[in-house]
Amino acid sequence: MDTKRTIFPSQGLPYLLVAPQLIITIIFFIWPAGQAVKSSFEREDPFGLSTSFVGLLHYLRLFQEPDYLASVGRTALFALAVTIISMGLALVLAVAVNRLIRAGTAYSTMLLWPYAVSPVVAGILWWFIFNSSTGILPYMLEFFGLDWNHQLNGTHAMILIIVAASWKQISYNFLFFLAGLQSVPQSLNEAAAIDGAGPFKRFWTIVFPLLSPTTFFLMIVNLNYTMFDTFGVIDATTAGGPNQATNTLVYKVYTDGYLGLNLGSSSAQSVILMLFVIVLTVIQFRYVERRVQY
Amino acid sequence: MASIDLKGVRKVYQGNVTAIHALDLSIADGELVVLVGPSGCGKSTLLRMIAGLETITDGTISIGDDVVNKKEPAERDIAMVFQNYALYPHMSVRQNLEYGLKNRGTPRDEIDRRVNEAARILEITPFLDRKPRQLSGGQRQRVAMGRAIVRQPKAFLFDEPLSNLDAKLRGQMRIEIRRLQRSLKTTSVYVTHDQLEAMTLADRLVVMNGGRIEQVGKPIELYDKPASLFVAGFIGSPPMNLLPIAALQAIAGGTMPSLPAGTDIVGIRPDQVVVGSGEGIALSGTVELIEPVGGESHLYVRVEGLDQTLILVQQGRASVGEADKVDFVLPLAALHGFNKESGLRVD
Numbered sequence: 001m002d003t004k005r006t007i008f009p010s011q012g013l014p015y016l017l018v019a020p021q022l023i024i025t026i027i028f029f030i031w032p033a034g035q036a037v038k039s040s041f042e043r044e045d046p047f048g049l050s051t052s053f054v055g056l057l058h059y060l061r062l063f064q065e066p067d068y069l070a071s072v073g074r075t076a077l078f079a080l081a082v083t084i085i086s087m088g089l090a091l092v093l094a095v096a097v098n099r100l101i102r103a104g105t106a107y108s109t110m111l112l113w114p115y116a117v118s119p120v121v122a123g124i125l126w127w128f129i130f131n132s133s134t135g136i137l138p139y140m141l142e143f144f145g146l147d148w149n150h151q152l153n154g155t156h157a158m159i160l161i162i163v164a165a166s167w168k169q170i171s172y173n174f175l176f177f178l179a180g181l182q183s184v185p186q187s188l189n190e191a192a193a194i195d196g197a198g199p200f201k202r203f204w205t206i207v208f209p210l211l212s213p214t215t216f217f218l219m220i221v222n223l224n225y226t227m228f229d230t231f232g233v234i235d236a237t238t239a240g241g242p243n244q245a246t247n248t249l250v251y252k253v254y255t256d257g258y259l260g261l262n263l264g265s266s267s268a269q270s271v272i273l274m275l276f277v278i279v280l281t282v283i284q285f286r287y288v289e290r291r292v293q294y
Numbered sequence: 295m296a297s298i299d300l301k302g303v304r305k306v307y308q309g310n311v312t313a314i315h316a317l318d319l320s321i322a323d324g325e326l327v328v329l330v331g332p333s334g335c336g337k338s339t340l341l342r343m344i345a346g347l348e349t350i351t352d353g354t355i356s357i358g359d360d361v362v363n364k365k366e367p368a369e370r371d372i373a374m375v376f377q378n379y380a381l382y383p384h385m386s387v388r389q390n391l392e393y394g395l396k397n398r399g400t401p402r403d404e405i406d407r408r409v410n411e412a413a414r415i416l417e418i419t420p421f422l423d424r425k426p427r428q429l430s431g432g433q434r435q436r437v438a439m440g441r442a443i444v445r446q447p448k449a450f451l452f453d454e455p456l457s458n459l460d461a462k463l464r465g466q467m468r469i470e471i472r473r474l475q476r477s478l479k480t481t482s483v484y485v486t487h488d489q490l491e492a493m494t495l496a497d498r499l500v501v502m503n504g505g506r507i508e509q510v511g512k513p514i515e516l517y518d519k520p521a522s523l524f525v526a527g528f529i530g531s532p533p534m535n536l537l538p539i540a541a542l543q544a545i546a547g548g549t550m551p552s553l554p555a556g557t558d559i560v561g562i563r564p565d566q567v568v569v570g571s572g573e574g575i576a577l578s579g580t581v582e583l584i585e586p587v588g589g590e591s592h593l594y595v596r597v598e599g600l601d602q603t604l605i606l607v608q609q610g611r612a613s614v615g616e617a618d619k620v621d622f623v624l625p626l627a628a629l630h631g632f633n634k635e636s637g638l639r640v641d
Contacts, residue, residue, distance in 0.1 A: 190347050191380035195394035195441075196368040205393075209384045 033274065040267035058268035067244065068252070068269070075248040078162060079226040086166040087218055090173030095203070097174075098181040108178060115171035119232025126164035127237045130156075150238065154245025157238045161246050164237060165230045172225075173218050180214035181207065220284040224277060249273055296358030296448040296481060297323045298344060303353035305339055305505075313339045314505045316353065321498075324479040326472075330492035331502035331528070337485045338453055340502070344483060345451050346370050357448055368397075373442035374451040377458065379434045381426040387413075387437050388422040394445050412440040415474070432463045439471070443478065450475070452484040456491065468494060489529055493517070501525050519630075523637045526561045526630060532592055532605045534561045534630070542575065545599040549576045557631035557640045564592070565607040566628035569614075574625040579604065581620055584612045595620060 008014050040058055044051045062068045097107045114122065130150055132138050138148035150156040184207050192202045208215075231250050234240060240247035240255055247255065250273065257266025298321040305314040314336045321327045329337040342348040344355055346367035354361050362370045373394075381390050388409060395405045413419040416436040426434055435455065442450055452471070456464045472495055475482050486492050492499055493513040501508040501516065501524070509521040513529075520526035526534045539558045543550050551574075553560070568574070579597035591612040595604045606622060614620050631640040 185378065185380065187376045187378055187380035188382060190345075190367070191374070191376060191441075192382070192393070193347070194345060194367045194372065194374050195445075196397035197393075198368075201397065206382060212384075 036267045036270045036274070038267075039263055040271045041264075043264050046261040054264065058264045059272075062265065062268055062272070067247075070244070071247055071249055071252050074158075074246070075227065075250075078158065078165075078230075078246075078248055079223050081162045082165045082169065082226045082230075083219060083222040085162065086169040087173050087177075087215070087222060089166070090170045090218075091177050093170070093174050094177035094181055097178060108175075111174050112171045114168050115175075117168065119168065119229065120236040122168045123161075123164050123233040123236030126160060126167065130160050130163075150242075152242055154242055157242055157246045160237055161230070161234050164233045165226060168233065169222060169225055173222065176214050176218055177211065180211045184210050217284070220280050223280060227273060227276065297321060298449060298481060298483065299354075299356045300340075300344075301354045301356075303340070303343065303355060304351045305336070305343060305348065306351045312505055314343070317505075317507055319500065319507065319510070321481060321483065323481055326475050326482040326484060326495060326497045327500060328484045328486060328492040328496035328498075329500045329502055330486055330489060331508075333487060335502040336505040337487075337502050341374075341451050341453055341483055341485045344449075345372055345374050371448045372451055373445045373447040373449075374453065375438045375442050375455040377454040379426075379438040379455075379458075381434060381437055381441075383426055386423050386425055387418060387429070387440075390426065390437055391422075391440050391444050394441065408444045408446070409440075412444045415443070416440045431459050432467065435459060435463075435467055439474070443474070448481065450480050450482040452482065452486075454486055455484075457486070457488070464491070471495065490531060493529065499529075501528060503528075519639070520561075521639050523559065523561075523632045523634075526632065526639075530563060532564050532607065534563050535567070535602075535604050536561045536632070537600060537602075537604075538634075541600050545597065546575045546577060549574065551575070551626050553629075553631055554640050556633045558634045559632040560624075561630040561632060562624050562628050564605040565590075566625065567604070567606045568623045568625060569593075569606065569608060569620060570623070571621060572623045572625065574623040574628075576621070576623050577604075578619060578621045581612075581614055581616050581618050584614075584616055586611065593620070595622070 041053060041055060042051050043054045043057070093111060097104050097111070100107065117125070129135050129137050130148065132149040132151060135148075141148045148156055150160045188206055188210075189202055192206045197205060227248075228250050230248065231254065234246055234248065234251045235254075238246040240251045249269065253266050253269045253273065256262045256269065260266075298319075300317060300319040302316045302318065303314060304312070304316050306312050317340070319327075329340060331337050339348060343350050344357075346362065346365060346369075350363050354363055356362060357370055357372065382393065385393065391409045391412060392405055395408065400408075409422075410419070413422055416439055418433065418436050418440060421429055421433060421437070426437065429437065435458075438455065455471070456467050459467060468491055471484075484492075484495055486495075496513050498510060499513045499516050500510050503524050508528075509516055509525045516525060516529050520529060520534070523536065527536060536559055539553065539560060542560070577597055579595040579600075581593055582596050582603060583594040585592040585594075590610065591608045593606040593608060593612055593614070595606055597604060606620075632638065633640050
C-alpha cells in the first residue's frame with residue numbers, strides 16, 4: 001500500500017504529536033500489564049505490607065484448581081455461543097438491509113443503537129426483561145411450562161449473559177457485514193443469476209466466500225470481546241453466579257483479585273488471558289490475513 | 295439458437311424517468327447486432343432487459359418463440375459477458391467455467407468435455423487452474439467469453455466487453471469475437487459506445503440516442519446514408535462536417551448548388567472533401583492544425599464566416615503546412631442534406 005510521506009519542519013514535532021497517545025497507552029495499558037506480570041510471580045498479603053517472590057507457583061496452582069478449569073470451559077462455551085449467535089444474526093440482518101434500496105440507512109442507524117448502550121446498562125436491561133418476578137420473558141415462558149429463574153438456575157443464568165452479550169455485539173458485526181456485502185460487486189450476483197444459481201445458492205457459493213475476510217476478522221474480534229469486554233454485562237446481571245455458573249475467566253480475575261484479595265493468582269489469570277489475546281492477534285495478522293486472499 | 299424480438303419495449307424508472315421509449319427491434323437467428331450510442335442512451339439498459347436483469351415496463355421481449363418478460367435470467371438461456379468480466383474471484387478458471395453448467399445439472403463428463411473444448415478454442419487451457427487475479431486483462435476477457443460459450447446458450451449478450459482493455463488488445467479481441475461468433479452462429483447482442491468497434495463487428499448496427507432508435511442497418515449503409523444528424527455525427531471518425539446552409543451561401547457564392555427544399559444543414563465526410571479545385575462548393579480557409587495519423591493526415595481548417603472548424607482528411611502526408619491557406623471543394627455527390635428542425639435526412 002502506498003502511504004503518503006509527510007515531512008515535518010522539525011524532528012521533535014512528530015514525537016510531540018504522538019506523545020498524548022503514547023503516554024495514555026503507557027500509563028493505562030503497558031504499565032498495569034507489566035505490574036500484572038510482575039505480581040503474578042509474587043505473593044502479597046491483603047494489605048500490601050509484605051511481598052515475596054514465588055515463581056510459577058500461582059500458574060501451577062491455577063491448572064490444578066477445578067474452579068479455574070471449570071471457568072475455562074465455561075468461558076469457551078460463552079465465547080463460542082456469543083460469537084456464533086451475534087455473527088449469525090448480524091449476517092441475517094445485514095443481508096436483509098442490503099436488499100433494501102431506500103430504507104437501508106434508517107434501518108442501519110437503528111440497528112447500531114445497541115452498540116452505543118454501555119455494557120452495564122445492556123446487562124441491566126436484559127436483567128429486567130428476564131427478571132423472574134417482574135420480567136416479561138419469564139411471564140411468557142410460563143405459558144410453555146418453563147419456570148425461568150436465572151438467580152437459581154445456572155443454565156438460565158448462562159443463557160441470560162449470552163443473550164445480553166450477543167445483543168450488544170450484533171450492531172458491530174452487522175456494520176462490518178453490511179460494508180462487506182456492499183463491496184461485493186453487483187455484477188457477480190448478476191453473472192451468477194444468469195449462470196442459473198438461485199438467490200440461496202448465489203449467497204452461499206458467491207457472496208459468502210467473498211465475505212470470508214470480514215467473517216474471519218469478526219470472529220477474532222468477537223472472541224476477544226467475549227473474553228474481555230463482557231465484564232460489565234456479567235457484573236450487572238449475574239455477578240458470576242449462581243454457584244459460579246457464569247464466572248468466566250475475566251470475571252474470575254475480578255472476583256479473585258478484588259473480592260478474594262488473592263492478587264497473585266488474579267494477576268496470573270490476567271496474564272494467561274493476555275497471552276490468549278496475543279495469540280489470537282498474531283493468528284489474525286499472520287495466518288488469517290494471508291489465507292483469506294482470493 | 296434463436297431470434298430475439300422486441301415489441302413496444304419501454305422502461306420507465308421510479309420518478310417517471312423514461313430510459314427506453316417504445317422500441318421495436320428484431321434480431322434474426324445467428325445475427326450479431328451491435329447497439330451503439332453515447333453514455334446514457336439506454337443501450338445497456340436495453341441489453342439488461344433482454345438478459346432479465348432489469349424489469350420491462352411495457353411491451354414484450356421474446357427469445358425464440360417464448361415471451362420472456364416474466365422469466366428469470368437463468369430461465370432465458372442466455373449468456374452475458376460483462377464489462378468488468380464479473381469472474382468469480384474465489385474460484386479457479388475451471389470452476390468459473392463449470393459454475394453455470396453445474397447449476398444446471400449437466401453430467402460431469404459433459405461438463406469436462408465442454409470446458410476443455412471452450413478452453414481450447416480460447417487458448418486458455420494453461421490457465422485453467424489459476425485464479426482470475428493471476429491473469430492479465432486479456433486472459434480474463436477470454437475466461438469471461440469462455441464462461442459464455444460453455445453454456446451453449448440461445449444468445450450471447452455483450453456489455454461493453456472490450457472497454458477495459460488497451461487499444462491493441464481491443465483490436466485483437468474484436469477480431470476474435472467476430473470469428474468466434476461466425477463459427478458458433480449464436481445470436482448476439484453487443485453493446486458498445488465505440489463506433490469503430492460497432493462498425494467492424496456488426497451484421498447490423500442499431501444507433502441509439504436518448505432511449506430511442508435513431509437508425510438500424512448494415513454498418514456501411516449507416517455510414518453512407520445516415521438517417522439523421524445524430525447518426526451522421528456519431529458514425530465515422532473523424533466525424534462528418536455538418537455545415538449550416540445559410541453561412542455557406544454567404545461565403546460560397548456562385549458555386550452553391552440548389553438543394554432539395556427543407557435542407558438547412560449539409561454534411562460531408564472529411565475524406566470526401568477535395569483539396570484544390572474541381573466541381574462542387576468551392577471554399578478556402580486557413581489550416582489551424584495537422585494531425586499526421588500515418589497513412590492519412592487530418593487537417594483542421596478555419597473558414598472565414600463559419601463557426602466551426604472543418605476537418606479534412608488527406609491520404610498520405612498533408613500537402614500544406616500549418617497556418618497555410620488551403621483551397622478545397624465539397625463535391626455535390628458527397629453531400630448529405632439534413633433538416634435542422636426535425637434532425638432528419640433530406641433527399
